[in-house]
Amino acid sequence: MSSIHLDMKDIHNAVLNMDNTVVDLETLHALYENRAQADEMDGINKHIKSSKGKEDAKPLDKPEQFLFQLSQIPNFSERVFCILFQSTFHECITSILRKVEILQRVCKNLQTGECVLQVLGLVLAFGNFMNGGNRSRGQADGFTLDILPKLKDVKSSDNSQSLLSYIVAYYLRHFDEDAGRETCVYPLPEPQDLFQASQMKFEDFQRDLRKLKKDLNACSSETEKVCQSSSEEDRQPFKDKMDEFLSKAKTELETQEEQLADTHKIFLELSVSFSVKPKAGEKEVSPNTLFSVWHEFSTDFKDHWKKQNKLMLKERVKMAEESFKQAKEKASYNVKPKHATGIKAKLGQKF
Template sequence: MHVAIAVLRKQPVNPTIPMKPLYWTRIIVPPSGQPAPVASSSTPSVPAAGTELLWHKLEEAEIEDIKEFSDLFSRQVVERKPTKKKEDKPSKVQAMKILDSKRSQNVGILASSLHVDFSEIENAIYNFDTSVVNLEALQQIYEVRATEEELALIREHVSTKPEVPLDKPEQFLHELAEIPNFADRISCFMFQSEFDDGISSIESKLNNLKSTCQFLTTSESLKTVLAIILALGNYMNGGNRTRGQADGFGLEILAKLRDVKSKDSSVTLLHFIVRAYMKKCEDPLRPGLALPIPEPGDIDRAMTVHFDDVNADLQKLQRELFVCETKTEKVIAASTEENVQPFKDKMNKFLTSAKKQLTGEIENLEECKMKFKTTMQFYQYHPKGGVNEDEVDPKDFFALWSPFCSDFKDIWKKEQQRLIKEKTQEAKRIQEKKLDIQKSKREEGGLVSNFKFIIF
């Protein structure tokens, strides 16, 4: 059985400059009038005739900013002197094995799994280009690099017995070692990613804690909720000399509001508080109406912040940044004019930015500590055990808010659903009442007409 070959409908595209590849699986749609290719055991099944398919109708969008796109996604290519492709000539000489069997196997597996020409590895290392060889692959290459002892043995063999080829794993390590300062280059490259992840994580934690503290101290809606709790609590404690007439309350009570039930156990105090707040809202069902309390997720994230741990993480990043800077200087000093760029410019730019970010987060940490301390003071929170305010861990303070915020949000959603249901039922009752009135009028009109007819 012959397989029909689909003719390509589109003309080839020739970018003005080399572009980064996009590894997709191409789908070919036969031109109209040409029969679809016959399915075989190695090709996907052909859709039934008349089936509407996206790719049959979807046309490429016109890209106006193609020049900008080319600039953004073009691929840096190392300019190399033209070299003749090595021809693998059959050789009777057995390749030299220097590594032990397990080590040789590990290096060989990695080299084979990359599925790229060694020039692509060079391009990635020289130009920080991960479009073909990604960062994970570079990290694996870095981890299997030759030890000083292995490299000495490999180089000794190459210099003394050049006629005996190296085995593939040894050859791979030898070619890597021929790239000037390749280990330090990859190390600097990897640290950029690690630093970005680390500093972003710290920034996210601290900013969330700051914004949560800001909400707790400035939100008017939260103050309204707390005012409702205070009023209800004072009412419940009326006549009690030790608990009544309070101007405020300890945050420990927040988590217990859900446990205070009505006498018939049909509703909790927290339910009543939520309903009381909703009655104060002009439209509690208004789309986009924000919760009057902090988001439970923000509270839970704030609980995970440990100032000592954040400080330790920042100090670690600072030490690693210094090591990276030292390696950068070493690579630049040992590089030639041909291979010093773009490493030099990219690393100098990164180091300048990283130092600025690190300084910013160190200041951010101190600002967070002050903000947190101010928030505790705002609520007149007194830690147990006589712990100094400066030593209070955020989890101890925010743990008082977490169950309250979570329960409040759950009840808030349920109450909104209840109001929607009541509103729907009320609208239905009004509509039914209107229909009944209209029906009654029609019936009355019919009786009057009949009565007139009888008199006539």
């Protein structure tokens, strides 16, 4: 009470009216963590009872007096538990949603993205061309993903460029109309998204959602306790606010569970389409197994993509400057009028 500079009536008002303008959530959390436990309240109540009517009775010390006053707030523990859970629920569900959306976006991009398919098509085409003299390897219908990070290690005969840099340059010049312009869009999933996706685990999402569901049920039970044991005067606005929150939270949680299940299904389908097998000890392919390969490839691809785009931008600038120079030179030509020298012109000059 000394450190937070609040009166007990401020705390009382904040808890009963769910008003955080004076007593913030951090303070409420500290109060909740330091509330009296059952055995502590038994000791305090026994002292108060035994001291009643005695002139020489020792008063409660400040900490005990503080705990006793907190206990006089109707359903303090249950109310504050609900208030704190309400404040953290949105943050937790939003964090899960943001991660699942990244995972879903990456999966859909790799599965159906036109640019991704074009890049993979070039890798297959150039691979088959380079292995053209080999009957077994030069007519492949596909390749395993672990080839992608190795493309940068395949060098030209003069060691001037890698197969990856050649593929990037070819893609930009033949498949991207905006190459060399500011409007040019990176064709693969962003390396940062792939890295984040590679660190995710469906087991973690499922565990977090189970915990949220358990805490939501606990919050619902605590709300019911408060409403049943509170007087009509103390029941509101707690009841209406918590009923509204619990209804929305339940819907959001169910929606998130469905989205996670859909994303898990999309991910497994993607694993099958890329013929990725689970690693030893895995029951199914993990995001790390699939996306760590793509993260390495996308990182290398983007480095070359940036360099090639800069080169093409310089080419465009140079061509534009050349065109401007030619146009300027053409505009500077002076056409001098031709002087007539014939008999007719000479006769005209005499008259």
